[in-house]
Every structure is written in structure tokens, then in C-alpha cells.
Amino acid sequence: MPPSGRRLQTGDTGRDGRAPSPVRRPPTRRQLDAVYRALLEMHGAQQWWPTASEDDEAARLEICFGAILTQNTSWRGAAAALENLQAADALSAQAVLELPHDVLGELVRPSGHYNVKARKLQEFARVVVEECGGVLDTLLDGETDEIRARLLEIWGVGPETADAITLYAARQPTFVVDAYSYRLFERLDLAPGERKYDLYRTFLLDRIGPDVWRLNEWHALIVRHGQGICRRTAPRCDECTLLPRCPFGRREVGLDGRGL
Ligand code: SF4
Structure with missing residues (x-):
């Protein structure tokens, strides 16, 4: 980040x-x-990747959200969106999933394309909550290729985002292009x-x-x-x-x- x-x-x-x-x-x-x-x-x-969260799993989720929020925009905008999420006590997969779409959109508005970004965050959060039992490590566990493949199946996650998450959140070797x-x-x-x-x-x-x-x-x-x-x-x-x-x-x- x-x-x-x-x-x-x-x-x-x-x-x-x-x-x-x-x-x-x-x-x-x-x-x-x-x-x-x-x-x-x-x-x-x-x-x-510096994060506001001190807990390791929370920090890695923050990296995942940040990697999505910074798509096609400056980091400044993504960071402001993350700050809004934190201030709203919504820096967790469960919280993001439960927020009404329009409320989440307002929180991430500084990152630009906020309606799409809100959808992408909720889809990522849905995968963590519903497919991984709420445990981010389940999504990020394994070898580089397995993790990338899993991430690339998530709507809204392209190669650059998948590699940023794989390298900085899963800490597995890949190159972010x-x-x-x-x-x-x-x-x-x-x-x-x-x-x-x-x-x-x-x-x-x-x-x-x-x-x-x-x-x-x-x-x-x-x-x-x-x-x-x-x-x-x-x-x-x-x-x-x-x-x-x-x-x-x-x-x-x-x-x-x-x-x-
Ligand atoms: S890498 Fe080359 S083009 Fe880029 S700033 Fe340095 S000298 Fe200039």
C-alpha cells in the first residue's frame, strides 16, 4: 500500500x-x-504495506480492502475511504457485508467509482464470510498459484489486485505489475x-x-x-x-x- x-x-x-x-x-x-x-x-x-489495524488478520483484511479501493485511483482516495470505514467501525468482512449498499457507497466515495467499489468490497466480504467461515486465512492459505486462482474467481478482483493481495496480505511470492x-x-x-x-x-x-x-x-x-x-x-x-x-x-x- x-x-x-x-x-x-x-x-x-x-x-x-x-x-x-x-x-x-x-x-x-x-x-x-x-x-x-x-x-x-x-x-x-x-x-x-502500512495499516491502521494492529491485529494481524485485521491488518491483512485492510490490505485486501485497500487493494480493491485503490483500483484506478490515487492511494489518497483509497486511504480516505479506509479511514471512513474505520470510523464507522466497518473494517471487518461481516460489517461490510451487512452495511446497506448505499451507506457503504457513501463511506468509500473518496476512492472514486464508489458504487462499483462498494459492490466489489461486499463481494469480497461475502466470500470471506460465506465461503471461508469468516476467516480470511482460509482464503489466503496455500501456495501462490492456489491463492491467486481463488482471488481471481472473486468478482472485482483482477490480476493486479490479486497479486497485491497475494504478496502483501498472504505474503506469498508474486510480482505486482x-x-x-x-x-x-x-x-x-x-x-x-x-x-x-x-x-x-x-x-x-x-x-x-x-x-x-x-x-x-x-x-x-x-x-x-x-x-x-x-x-x-x-x-x-x-x-x-x-x-x-x-x-x-x-x-x-x-x-x-x-x-x-
Ligand atoms: S528511469 Fe529513466 S526516464 Fe525514468 S526518471 Fe530515471 S532517467 Fe528518467
Whole structure:
């Protein structure tokens, strides 16, 4: 979960608008490692996903709700919706399920698309309450593929949300792909191929390995970098630690386009 002001969004990822070359070689582990270390050095460990709930199961449910609420909107809006739910004592699956739809919609209004978000939260809560006996761990138990498959069956949960929940709530290894990931890897000329969710996810997971902490930081650092430095428009390339190895950035600042 992004701290206040961070933004998870989908959409165009760069003003260059270019797709990666279909013939280029995919990035090596060494190249990816160098990017990771540079981002970590620049931004520090992000230690996602901060939650208001102190109880572990409640915190993980909050992560699930947050992952749904932040779909197609800024984290700020999702965080405000979560605060409303907490203030209404509705940060539990049972409470969300029992709330009248219009009341829940008002509570999550800051997250945008609030009627749909309310439906999605209630469907998630219904699965937890009715299919998992009210125990979130039942939904989040098992290996990565089992958990993802279970989550993807829930209405309103797509691949990015399923992976965010799998990584941050179930703490199982997966890579969360988002618009920031496409943009960063394309600009660095390290895209594993076309912008296809599963292609990116499986490639990066294979290269990075199953270290949950590292996968957690990878995604968090990409989001942090994409929001503050590698912005869709007006990227701050002259402040970026990746500039020496970034063809796009080098063109932006008037150097040749070759990365290291
Ligand atoms: S140099 Fe510019 S384009 Fe490249 S990663 Fe950094 S901010 Fe993004």
C-alpha cells in the first residue's frame, strides 16, 4: 500500500508512447539487480504495506480492502475511504457485508467509482464470510498459484489486485505489475516483451526469485519512483539515479540514447 499521496493507476505509461522492440533481448538478472539496488539506495526501504489495524488478520483484511479501493485511483482516495470505514467501525468482512449498499457507497466515495467499489468490497466480504467461515486465512492459505486462482474467481478482483493481495496480505511470492512497471522497464529498455500482465509477472518473478521481502520492495520502489521521479510526463531524469543506464532519460536530458 502506498503511503499518503502515492498513486496506483493504470493507463499510458510514457509520453514516448513506444512499445519495446520485439527483437531485443530480455533483461538479465544482473541488470535487474542493478536497477533494484539503485532504487533502494535512492529511496530507501519502503516497508509496505502500512495499516491502521494492529491485529494481524485485521491488518491483512485492510490490505485486501485497500487493494480493491485503490483500483484506478490515487492511494489518497483509497486511504480516505479506509479511514471512513474505520470510523464507522466497518473494517471487518461481516460489517461490510451487512452495511446497506448505499451507506457503504457513501463511506468509500473518496476512492472514486464508489458504487462499483462498494459492490466489489461486499463481494469480497461475502466470500470471506460465506465461503471461508469468516476467516480470511482460509482464503489466503496455500501456495501462490492456489491463492491467486481463488482471488481471481472473486468478482472485482483482477490480476493486479490479486497479486497485491497475494504478496502483501498472504505474503506469498508474486510480482505486482502496474503502469509504473511498464513505464520504468520500457524506458530503461529492459522490458521483457510486450505489455502483457502475465508475461511481465512470470518473467520478473523468475528473474527476481521467491524472496517475499524483495518482491515487496521491488513493487513499492517502482511505485515510489514512478510517482516522484519517473513520472509519465516531465520525468525528473536529471535527479534520477538510473540516468546513466536509461536510454529514454539520456535522450530527455540531451545525451545520447544509449544506456550502460
Ligand atoms: S532517467 Fe528518467 S526516464 Fe529513466 S528511469 Fe530515471 S526518471 Fe525514468
